[in-house]
Amino acid sequence: MLMRSWQPFTEIETIREQLDKVFDQLATTRDNSEATWMPALELADAGDNFVLKAQLPGIDPKDIDVQVTREAISISGERRYENTDQKSGYVRSEFRYGKFHRVLPLPAHIQNDSVQAEYKDGILTLTLPKVTEARNKVVKINLAEIAGASTNPALEQANQ
DSSP: OOOOOOOHHHHHHHHHHHHHHHHHHHHHOSOTTSOOBOOOEEEEEOSSEEEEEEEOTTOOGGGEEEEEOSSEEEEEEEEOOOOOGGGGGOSOOOOOOEEEEEEEEOSSOBOGGGOEEEEETTEEEEEEEBOGGGSOOOOOOOHHHHHHHHTOHHHHHHHO
16 A cells, blocks of 8 residues: 655645636736736836836837826737747747736826836836925924924814
């Protein structure tokens, strides 16, 4: 008789990975006419600017559409399937083809007329300057005034 040790954590991890794949497919495929995959994005706060990077390897820049508003960035496009005679010889392909669309809301308003873009080695980099009001400003808070206001009897009666 063959004895096999039961490893519940390994089996649970396998089930979790399978469920992740199912949910990823459901999240990226709405119907045949809409987006079939989503590129990975990275947003960094660089002081006066936000820097957004999108992984778009193998996509021709003319197939990428970027729209910028003060509140959000929209990136859409298509990775076209290469029409070659070798496609029937694939043993396995995990590449994602088809249309994609991502909308990323921004944490602060930007100057959408001053955005700079660079596309190099399959990475789209957008430098998004913040509006002056959204930049980090140092604000001094006078605690003496706050402490004085809390001991003011007229304010205490008004708050009751």
